[in-house]
Amino acid sequence: LQIMASKVADFVKKIGKVAEDDPRKVIHGIKVGIALTVVSLFYYARPLYDCVGGNSIWAVMTVVMVFEFTVGGCLYKGFNRAMATLCAAALAVGIHWIASKSGEELKPIILSASVFLLGSVATFSRFIPAVKARFEYGVIIFILTFSLVAVSGYRVDELLALAQQRASTVAIGICICVLVCILICPVWSGEGLHLLVSRNMEMIADSLEGMLLIELCAIKEGAATGNGSPSAKLQGYKCVLSAQASENSQANLAKWEPPHGHFGFRHPWSQYLKVGAAMRECACCMEALDGCTHSEPIQGPAYVKKNLGNACMRLGAGSSKVLKELAISLKSMRKSQKLGLLIEEMKDAVQEVRGALESFAVQLIVPPNSTSAEGATEEKQQSAVAAVSIKQLMETMPAITVA
Amino acid sequence: LQIMASKVADFVKKIGKVAEDDPRKVIHGIKVGIALTVVSLFYYARPLYDCVGGNSIWAVMTVVMVFEFTVGGCLYKGFNRAMATLCAAALAVGIHWIASKSGEELKPIILSASVFLLGSVATFSRFIPAVKARFEYGVIIFILTFSLVAVSGYRVDELLALAQQRASTVAIGICICVLVCILICPVWSGEGLHLLVSRNMEMIADSLEGMLLIELCAIKEGAATGNGSPSAKLQGYKCVLSAQASENSQANLAKWEPPHGHFGFRHPWSQYLKVGAAMRECACCMEALDGCTHSEPIQGPAYVKKNLGNACMRLGAGSSKVLKELAISLKSMRKSQKLGLLIEEMKDAVQEVRGALESFAVQLIVPPNSTSAEGATEEKQQSAVAAVSIKQLMETMPAITVA
Numbered sequence: 001l002q003i004m005a006s007k008v009a010d011f012v013k014k015i016g017k018v019a020e021d022d023p024r025k026v027i028h029g030i031k032v033g034i035a036l037t038v039v040s041l042f043y044y045a046r047p048l049y050d051c052v053g054g055n056s057i058w059a060v061m062t063v064v065m066v067f068e069f070t071v072g073g074c075l076y077k078g079f080n081r082a083m084a085t086l087c088a089a090a091l092a093v094g095i096h097w098i099a100s101k102s103g104e105e106l107k108p109i110i111l112s113a114s115v116f117l118l119g120s121v122a123t124f125s126r127f128i129p130a131v132k133a134r135f136e137y138g139v140i141i142f143i144l145t146f147s148l149v150a151v152s153g154y155r156v157d158e159l160l161a162l163a164q165q166r167a168s169t170v171a172i173g174i175c176i177c178v179l180v181c182i183l184i185c186p187v188w189s190g191e192g193l194h195l196l197v198s199r200n201m202e203m204i205a206d207s208l209e210g211m212l213l214i215e216l217c218a219i220k221e222g223a224a225t226g227n228g229s230p231s232a233k234l235q236g237y238k239c240v241l242s243a244q245a246s247e248n249s250q251a252n253l254a255k256w257e258p259p260h261g262h263f264g265f266r267h268p269w270s271q272y273l274k275v276g277a278a279m280r281e282c283a284c285c286m287e288a289l290d291g292c293t294h295s296e297p298i299q300g301p302a303y304v305k306k307n308l309g310n311a312c313m314r315l316g317a318g319s320s321k322v323l324k325e326l327a328i329s330l331k332s333m334r335k336s337q338k339l340g341l342l343i344e345e346m347k348d349a350v351q352e353v354r355g356a357l358e359s360f361a362v363q364l365i366v367p368p369n370s371t372s373a374e375g376a377t378e379e380k381q382q383s384a385v386a387a388v389s390i391k392q393l394m395e396t397m398p399a400i401t402v403a
Numbered sequence: 404l405q406i407m408a409s410k411v412a413d414f415v416k417k418i419g420k421v422a423e424d425d426p427r428k429v430i431h432g433i434k435v436g437i438a439l440t441v442v443s444l445f446y447y448a449r450p451l452y453d454c455v456g457g458n459s460i461w462a463v464m465t466v467v468m469v470f471e472f473t474v475g476g477c478l479y480k481g482f483n484r485a486m487a488t489l490c491a492a493a494l495a496v497g498i499h500w501i502a503s504k505s506g507e508e509l510k511p512i513i514l515s516a517s518v519f520l521l522g523s524v525a526t527f528s529r530f531i532p533a534v535k536a537r538f539e540y541g542v543i544i545f546i547l548t549f550s551l552v553a554v555s556g557y558r559v560d561e562l563l564a565l566a567q568q569r570a571s572t573v574a575i576g577i578c579i580c581v582l583v584c585i586l587i588c589p590v591w592s593g594e595g596l597h598l599l600v601s602r603n604m605e606m607i608a609d610s611l612e613g614m615l616l617i618e619l620c621a622i623k624e625g626a627a628t629g630n631g632s633p634s635a636k637l638q639g640y641k642c643v644l645s646a647q648a649s650e651n652s653q654a655n656l657a658k659w660e661p662p663h664g665h666f667g668f669r670h671p672w673s674q675y676l677k678v679g680a681a682m683r684e685c686a687c688c689m690e691a692l693d694g695c696t697h698s699e700p701i702q703g704p705a706y707v708k709k710n711l712g713n714a715c716m717r718l719g720a721g722s723s724k725v726l727k728e729l730a731i732s733l734k735s736m737r738k739s740q741k742l743g744l745l746i747e748e749m750k751d752a753v754q755e756v757r758g759a760l761e762s763f764a765v766q767l768i769v770p771p772n773s774t775s776a777e778g779a780t781e782e783k784q785q786s787a788v789a790a791v792s793i794k795q796l797m798e799t800m801p802a803i804t805v806a
Contacts, residue, residue: 011533018530029527033519036546040518040554057460060554064547115443116436124432127421130414143439144467151443151463241683245648280644284687 027185028069035063035180039173058166062173067181071260072189072253074181078174079256080138085170088142089163091118092149096159115150119143133252190254190263196247197272197279198331200240204282205323207237211286212316240283247276275330282323318345430588431472438466438583442576461569465576470584474663475592475656477584481577482659483541488573491545492566494521495552499562518553522546536655593657593666599650600675600682601734603643607685608726610640614689615719643686650679665736678733685726721748 019026039059066077099110122143125131131139149159254269322342422429442462469480502513525546528534534542552562657672725745 014533015531018532019527022530025530026527028530029523029525032526032546033523036522036550037515037519040515040550057551060550061547064543064550112440112443116440119439120432120436122432123435124422124429127425127428127431128418129421130417140467143435144464147439147443147463147467148460241644241687242647244645284644 024185024187025069028187031180031184032063032067034184035067035176036060038176038180039063042172058169059173059176062170063177066174066177070187070189070192070250070253071181072250072255072257074177075256075258076134076253077137078178080135081141081170082174084138084141085145085167088145089149089167092146093159093163095150111150115147118146122146186260188254188257188260188263189250190257190267190269191261193247193250193254193269193272194263194331196243196250197275198327200243200276200279201323201327201330204237204240204279204286205320205327207286208316208320208323212320237283237286240279243276244280247273318342318348321345427588427590428472431590434583434587435466435470437587438470438579439463441579441583442466445575445579461572462576462579465573466580469577469580473590473592473595473653473656474584475653475658475660477580478659478661479537479656480540481581483538484544485573485577487541487544488548488570491548492552492570495549496562496566498553514553518550521549525549589663591657591660591663591666592653593660593670593672594664596650596653596657596672596675597666597734599646599653600678601730603646603679603682604726604730604733607640607643607682607689608723608730610689611719611723611726615716615723640686640689643682646679647683650676721745721751724748 042059062081066074066081068074068077095111095114099107102110122139126136126139149163152159251269251273254267257263259265259267325338325342445462465484469477469484471477471480498514498517502510505513525542529539529542552566555562654672654676657670660666662668662670728741728745
C-alpha cells in the first residue's frame with residue numbers, strides 16, 4: 001500500500017511540475033471546458049429529444065476535434081474541417097444524384113465503388129509531403145464526410161436539407177472554438193517558435209561558456225581536462241538536437257496565424273527553420289567537443305598548454321558572445337550594433353588559433369599539447385560552423401528584422 | 404498555361420515517387436477503401452432511412468479514425484477508442500442519473516458543470532508525458548463521448564439502450580479495421596523500427612567509408628583535403644540525425660503489437676531507442692568530421708601526412724567494419740562471430756593513433772600535419788564514441804538476440 005501511495009504521490013508531483021512549467025497548459029484545459037460548456041448550453045436552449053444524437057453531435061464533435069493548444073492549430077483544423085466538409089458533401093450529393101438517375105440496381109454499386117475509390121485515393125494523398133503538411137486533417141474529414149453521406153440512404157432533396165443543417169452546426173462549433181481560442185489568453189505558434197529558436201541559441205552560448213569554464217579550470221590546475229560534474233547549463237545544447245520536430249510543426253502552424261504582436265503579415269517563418277538547422281549543426285559540434293573533454297587525454301608536456309589554450313579560450317569566448325548577441329538581436333528583432341564588431345573579434349580569434357597551429361606545424365618549435373590541440377581543432381571547427389551559421393543568420397536577420 | 408502544365412507534371416512525378424519509394428502506402432490506401440466498403444455494405448443490407456445519420460455514423464467514423472498505417476497504430480487507436488467510449492459512457496450515464504434525481508432546476512447546472520470540469524481536466528491530462536505517449540487518442544474520445552452523452556437530453560433508460568447500440572457499432576468498426584489491417588499485407592511498426600535502426604547503422608558505416616575514400620584520394624595526391632562532390636552515400640548520416648521522432652513514435656506503437664515474425668512477446672523495443680541515441684552521437688561526430696574535410700586546411704609540410712594519415716585510415720576502416728558487422732548482426736538478430744575480433748582490431752587502431760599523436764607530442768620528431776591531425780583527433784573521437792556505442796550495443800545485443 002505504501003508503494004502505491006508513494007507512486008501516486010510521484011505522479012501528482014509530475015502533474016504539478018507540468019502545470020508549473022507551463023501554466024498556459026492549465027489555461028488551455030479551462031478554455032476547452034468553457035468552449036464545451038458554451039456549446040452544450042447552446043443546445044440546452046432547445047433540447048433534442050427528437051432524434052438519435054441529431055445535429056448537436058456535430059457541434060460538440062467539432063469543438064472537441066478542432067480546439068487546439070495554439071491559435072495556429074485551431075485555425076488550421078477549423079479551416080480544414082470547414083473546407084473538407086463542404087467539398088465532400090457537395091461531391092457526395094453529386095454522386096448520389098448520378099446514382100439515383102442510374103436505377104435501383106446500379107445505385108449501391110456506384111456508391112460503394114465511389115467510396116472505395118475516393119477512400120483509397122484520399123488516404124494515399126495523406127502520404128504526399130505537400131498535402132501532409134497543410135491538409136492532413138482536411139483529408140481525414142473529407143473521407144469521413146463523404147463516406148457518411150454516401151452510406152446514408154437518403155434521397156437527394158433530403159440530403160440537401162440535412163447538409164444545410166450540418167453545415168450550420170459545424171460553423172457554430174468552429175466559430176466558438178476560434179473565438180475562445182483567440183480571445184482568452186491566446187497561445188501563438190509563431191511566438192512559441194520565435195522564443196524556442198532564440199532560447200535555443202542562448203542555450204548553445206551558455207553551454208559553450210560552461211565548457212570553456214571547465215576547460216579553463218583544468219588548464220589552470222595543469223591537470224587533465226575536467227571530469228567535473230556536467231551541469232545542467234552545460235547540457236543545454238542537447239535540447240537543441242531534439243528540437244527539430246517541434247520547430248517544424250510550429251512553423252507549419254504559424255503560417256495559419258493572422259498578424260499579431262510584433263509579427264506582421266507574411267512573417268518569414270521558414271527562415272526560423274534555417275536558423276534552427278544551423279543551430280543544430282552548432283549543437284553537433286558541441287556534442288563532439290563535449291566528447292573530447294570527457295575522453296582520456298593523450299599525455300604530453302604541460303608547459304605548452306598556455307599558448308594554444310589561450311587562443312582557444314579567446315575563440316570560444318568570442319563565439320559565445322556572438323551567439324548571445326545574435327540571440328538578443330533575434331529576440332528583440334532589431335539589428336545589433338555590436339554584432340559586426342564581435343564577429344570581427346571572433347574572426348581574429350579564428351586566425352589566431354590557425355596561426356598557432358601552423359606555427360607548431362611548420363616551425364617545429366614546440367609540439368602542440370595534444371589535449372589542447374584537440375580542444376583547439378574542435379573549437380576552430382566549432383567556430384567555423386558558427387561562422388557558417390552566422391553567415392546564414394546574417395542573411396535571414398534582415399528579413400526578420402524588416403518584417 | 405505551360406507553366407501550369409509543367410507544375411502539374413512535377414506534382415504527378417512527386418506522387419509517383421512517393422508510390423514507388425514505398426508501395427505499402429498505395430496498399431494502405433486500398434486497404435482503407437476495402438474497410439470503408441465493407442462497412443458501407445454492412446449498412447446497405449438494412450438501409451437507415453429511419454433516423455438522421457443514426458448508428459451507421461459510428462461504424463464509419465470508427466473506421467476512418469482508427470485505421471492507421473501500421474498494425475501498432477491501429478491497435479493503439481482501436482483499444483483507446485473502445486476503452487474511452489466505455490468509460491465515458493458509463494460515467495456520463497452515472498452523472499445523468501444523479502442529475503435526474505436532483506430535480507429539473509439543478510439538472511442542467513450539474514450536467515454543464517460536469518462537462519466543464521471533465522473537459523478541462525481531461526484536456527490538461529493530455530499534456531502529462533505518460534498519458535500523451537499511450538492514451539492521447541483515448542482522452543480525446545473520452546471528452547467527445549462524455550460531452551455527447553451529457554449534452555443529449557435523454558432519459559437514463561433511453562440512454563442505456565442507445566449506449567448498447569453504439570457500443571456494438573463501434574465494436575464492429577474496430578473489428579473490421581483490425582482484421583483488414585492485420586490480414587491484408589500488414590505493416591508492423593516493430594519491423595519498421597528494426598529496419599530503420601539497422602539501416603541507419605549501415606548508413607553511418609557507408610558515410611564513414613565514403614569520407615575515408617575522399618580523404619585517401621586527397622592524401623595520395625598530396626593535395627588538400629577533398630572538396631570533391633559530396634555523394635549521396637556520404638550524406639547518409641544526416642538522415643540519422645533527424646530520425647529521432649520517427650524512432651520514438653514507432654517504438655511507442657510497437658509496444659501495442661502482438662508477437663509476429665522474429666519478434667516475440669515483450670521484445671525489448673525500448674533498447675532500439677538507446678541504440679538510436681548512440682547512433683545519433685556517432686552521426687554528430689560524422690557531421691563534425693565532415694565539417695573538417697570541407698574546411699580550408701591549415702598549411703603544413705606534406706611529407707608527414709603518411710604516418711598519422713595511415714593510422715587514421717586504419718582506424719576509420721576498422722570502425723566502419725565494426726559498424727557494418729553490428730548492423731548485419733542486428734538485422735539478423737544473431738550474435739556475430741567476427742565482431743569481437745573486429746573490435747579488437749579497432750581498439751588497436753585507436754592505440755596506434757594515440758601512440759602516433761603522443762610520439763609527435765613528446766619526442767619532437769615531426770610535428771603532426773595539422774590536416775591529418777584534425778582528421779586524427781576527430782576520428783579518434785569518432786572511434787571513442789563508436790566504442791561507447793558499441794559498449795551500449797553489446798549490452799543491448801544479448802537482449803535483442805535472445806528475444
